[in-house]
Amino acid sequence: MRVLAITKIFPNSLEPLSSPFNRQQFVELAKLCELTVVEAIPYVPLAHRTRMPERAAKLSALPKRERVAGIDTHYLRQLYLPRVGTSVALPLYLASLASQPTLRRLVRESDVILGTWAYPDGCAATVMARAFGKPCAVKVHGSDVNIVAKMASARAYMRRVLPRANAMISVARPLSRLLEDMGVRAGAIHLVRNGVDTSLFRPRDRAACRDELGIAREGALIVFCGRIEPQKGVGELLTAFERVRAARPDARLALLGDGVSRELVQRVRAAQLSLPEGTLIAPGPRPLREVATWVGACDVFTLPSHNEGTPNVVLEALASGRPVVGSDVGGIPDCLADPRSGLLVPARDASALANGLVDALNRSWDAEAIVHTGPGSWEESARALFNVLEQVAGEA
Missing domain, CATH: 3.40.50.2000 (Glycogen Phosphorylase B;)
Structure with a gap:
């Protein structure tokens, strides 16, 4: 099974300590399927005429593609306009995806799309998946539903788009209830808890x-x-x-x-x-x-x-x-x-x-x-995530 993950929460060579939870789960998921990651990084057009935000300037040095934790990772230069806010985040994300032929090819060749982080990543993954006739699952993590969804413009997009995903994956029961409040069908929500690296995190002297x-x-x-x-x-x-x-x-x-x-x-x-x-x-x-x-x-x-x-x-x-x-x-x-x-x-x-x-x-x-x-291992968490993706791909 070929899985394409679309997300902004993943480490790279310039931010190796970023989002360790996603890295650890993806490393284990990659043992069960053919996993490719598209990581969104901010891209500011006409940067030579504007003051580029510090993080965008730093990440502009990334190549188009590299291997991160053994996973083939492509970088999506996501159009980003400072001070504009969330209202244009989804259209800009989609425009960025559609304008890069390599990323369109990855969508076409995948069996299932996995968006992680509800807005704009998960919404963009859902729209792209439907445009290419691919099944899609969206994983939510917490602040994307607890905080971002409270912003009026983001919530409007999320209420319209997220119920159209084939499956929603939640890491905690309170998040599942919030997804239902946004119109997601209860039967489409799967609880997949995060794990831990039990080789590191264990009772010690x-x-x-x-x-x-x-x-x-x-x-x-x-x-x-x-x-x-x-x-x-x-x-x-x-x-x-x-x-x-x-x-x-x-x-x-x-x-x-x-x-x-x-x-x-x-x-x-x-x-x-x-x-x-x-x-x-x-x-x-x-x-x-x-x-x-x-x-x-x-x-x-x-x-x-x-x-x-x-x-x-x-x-x-x-x-x-x-x-x-x-x-x-x-x-x-x-x-x-x-x-x-x-x-x-x-x-x-x-x-x-x-x-x-x-x-x-x-x-x-x-x-x-x-x-x-406490929790189980990342192996157990990844297996549960894989089972949801396999179910979604099979139903499609």
Whole structure:
């Protein structure tokens, strides 16, 4: 079976750490079928006359095609007009696809189209598939339905186009309900949960992990991993951490990732010079193998986001046997439905977050019990995804 995936959430040689969840699932999917990826990257016309956005300028250096994680990956130069917004994203995406003969050929030669990310990618994949008489499935991840679908122009397109896909693939039950609200038939929605790399994310000796990272064995450690940005609750987390320190003077906080709030983190670090060294750790974005070591080193993992889909960092923490304190938004409650897995707190509430972190640090948690509440492997996730695609191709 020849599967063509159309998406903007996939790594490339210039952004190798991007979208690790999609990369890991696709690597396993490629073992079951002939998989090709079309990755959309922003293209600004007349860039020599306009100020090109930083990311678009960076990605303009990519070739037309390369192999990423062993998968044949073609780059779609997606027409992008800064400051215009979502209202023209789908027409521009379709125009970009239609104007590139190699990509049209890939659509013609495929047995099934897989769009990942609802808008504009999933909508564009559905329109292209129908134009070429191909079956199509669209996988939604979280923010594409929780946030993007709330924008009036995007929602109008999504309500009209997504119900015409042969199948919708959701990673969490709350997302499935939101798809039904947009007019997608319940019978067309398939729940395929994300997996984790169980060779990396597994219960490990906490002291050994700390030795590997070069941090002190003693004291409590809270770990956050994600974009260092306001919508991830970084501001509330830094405020909460001050209160956590009042109750647990031995507590430390590690923030893994990069983003616009890095400057805020640095200011807080500067203000805390009187604290013991290593109290607030900000090592930047780390490769997945090192992330697994940080998770293994922690006592509590936290993700206090304002909005979320089904965050893989939470699944990875559970697979590592570490309790999670997460905000009660998106797919996080679905991940933490079992009380053995962690604690939910209201989003945007630093006081509640502080209380939840202190509570989690003071409890005794059973690592093996936490693992049993967590996800399966990426092999299992990819097999479930393949089964849906095979069903869609067979019915077509």
